[in-house]
Amino acid sequence: MNNIHLILGGARSGKSAFAEKLAMDSALPVTYIATAQVYDKEFGRRVEHHKIRRPAHWKTIEQPFNLGESLTTHAKTGECVIVDCLTLWLAQCICPDCERPDHLSWESERQALLRALPSLQGCVLLVSNEVGMGIVPLGEINRQFQDEQGRLNQAIAQLASKVSFVAAGLPLTLKG
Numbered sequence: 001m002n003n004i005h006l007i008l009g010g011a012r013s014g015k016s017a018f019a020e021k022l023a024m025d026s027a028l029p030v031t032y033i034a035t036a037q038v039y040d041k042e043f044g045r046r047v048e049h050h051k052i053r054r055p056a057h058w059k060t061i062e063q064p065f066n067l068g069e070s071l072t073t074h075a076k077t078g079e080c081v082i083v084d085c086l087t088l089w090l091a092q093c094i095c096p097d098c099e100r101p102d103h104l105s106w107e108s109e110r111q112a113l114l115r116a117l118p119s120l121q122g123c124v125l126l127v128s129n130e131v132g133m134g135i136v137p138l139g140e141i142n143r144q145f146q147d148e149q150g151r152l153n154q155a156i157a158q159l160a161s162k163v164s165f166v167a168a169g170l171p172l173t174l175k176g
Helices: 015-026 041-053 067-074 086-094 106-119 140-159
Strands: 004-009 030-034 059-062 080-084 123-129 162-167 170-175
Touching: 004 015, 004 140, 015 030, 015 041, 015 080, 015 123, 015 162, 030 067, 067 080, 067 106, 086 106, 086 123, 086 140, 106 140, 123 140
Parallel strands: 004 123, 004 162, 030 059, 030 080, 080 123
Antiparallel strands: 162 170
């Protein structure tokens, strides 16, 4: 079985810190794939908080698109890769106001990731929000986001050898 660990949780649940702890505990060289694009000062402060928390010797790749390709390049035997997070990656792929390449297709991005996952080497930690525990949101783009995130999480959970849910900083094993 593969070494893919999907880590789910709500906003500020501790999921990123849990992934970072797993990476540190692995004692492997770590590549951190950051998917966020910074659009405002408040979000910039959030990103900076994550940067400060990471060890300086970790390699950081800023990759808002082409995630499947990036994972294929960086997930290697004897190494650990963290993707933080799938939720921002998805949002940037479908949001009409986000800065994305003109040719970008969410379905192509999704399929490229799902095709890449089974062949990845090393330890792969994928951080994603669980967005289906609240109400159905108002607005078509919001419902599309919630639906696509739920479908993506389910597809990855099927491929992953481990799945954890984090709430209040406490991980619960769902698979593996």
